[in-house]
Amino acid sequence: MTALARPDVRLWQSWSAALLEFGSEQVHGSGTIEVPLEVRSTTPRETCAYVVAELQRRADPTVPLENDMVRSDYFWIIDSDSDADSDAGSEEVVGFIATRHDLNAFLLETGGHIGYSVRPSRRGEGHAGRALRLALEHLAGLGLNRVLITCDEDNEPSRRTIVAAGGVLEDVRERTMRFWVEPGQGRRQR
Numbered sequence: 001m002t003a004l005a006r007p008d009v010r011l012w013q014s015w016s017a018a019l020l021e022f023g024s025e026q027v028h029g030s031g032t033i034e035v036p037l038e039v040r041s042t043t044p045r046e047t048c049a050y051v052v053a054e055l056q057r058r059a060d061p062t063v064p065l066e067n068d069m070v071r072s073d074y075f076w077i078i079d080s081d082s083d084a085d086s087d088a089g090s091e092e093v094v095g096f097i098a099t100r101h102d103l104n105a106f107l108l109e110t111g112g113h114i115g116y117s118v119r120p121s122r123r124g125e126g127h128a129g130r131a132l133r134l135a136l137e138h139l140a141g142l143g144l145n146r147v148l149i150t151c152d153e154d155n156e157p158s159r160r161t162i163v164a165a166g167g168v169l170e171d172v173r174e175r176t177m178r179f180w181v182e183p184g185q186g187r188r189q190r
């Protein structure tokens with residue numbers, strides 16, 4: 001079953017294993033791009049704790065935003081086994097999804113409200129489609145009735161994921177396809 005979970009250090013082993021699979025590939029929606037080098041050289045558990053704290057800070061409405069940042073809620077895409085005991089062993093981090101409450105100039109042009117990725121070993125199982133649906137419900141709950149989602153022109157899996165969620169193409173800017181989604185408009189998920 002695909003679910004969204006708030007980042008939590010109890011899942012550090014699965015989180016770390018998921019990130020390792022990406023190698024040098026950008027991990028969209030994980031919020032890990034700006035992790036400082038000195039943090040990267042700590043243990044995986046310590047790195048995870050740093051990232052979790054940072055993502056909680058970005059989501060916290062009481063913490064002022066710096067520069068051009070927008071408030072964002074980050075989720076880990078989890079595959080949980082409902083038949084197993086409900087400890088961390090029955091949950092696997094299969095991907096990442098970030099939901100941004102607003103658009104700054106960059107996000108309006110190319111970034112969009114949502115960024116996401118699924119770990120390479122778990123692609124093609126429908127996790128992205130289901131996670132995107134849940135993320136759209138989250139943004140709708142915050143009052144957004146139009147959500148911008150973008151992907152590169154040659155990213156067919158992402159394009160299909162967005163179209164299945166009800167994405168309507170507005171235009172293509174610098175090889176980036178820009179789709180608007182009205183939450184609740186997509187087709188039924190597998």
Ligand SMILES: CC(C)(COP(=O)(O)OP(=O)(O)OC[C@H]1O[C@@H](n2cnc3c(N)ncnc32)[C@H](O)[C@@H]1OP(=O)(O)O)[C@@H](O)C(=O)NCCC(=O)NCCS
Pocket residue numbers: 028115116117118119122123124125126127128129130150151152155156157158160161164
């Ligand atoms: C894009 C991505 C998140 C899709 O994740 P996923 O869990 O494999 O996607 P799903 O299994 O939900 O499949 C989504 C759609 O893509 C299609 N798809 C999956 N793999 C595909 C492939 N290799 N080629 C073409 N289509 C593919 C599926 O058939 C499905 O389309 P359908 O609903 O019309 O059948 C994943 O490929 C990924 O993480 N890519 C790298 C990061 C990235 O590009 N993120 C998006 C940034 S815009």
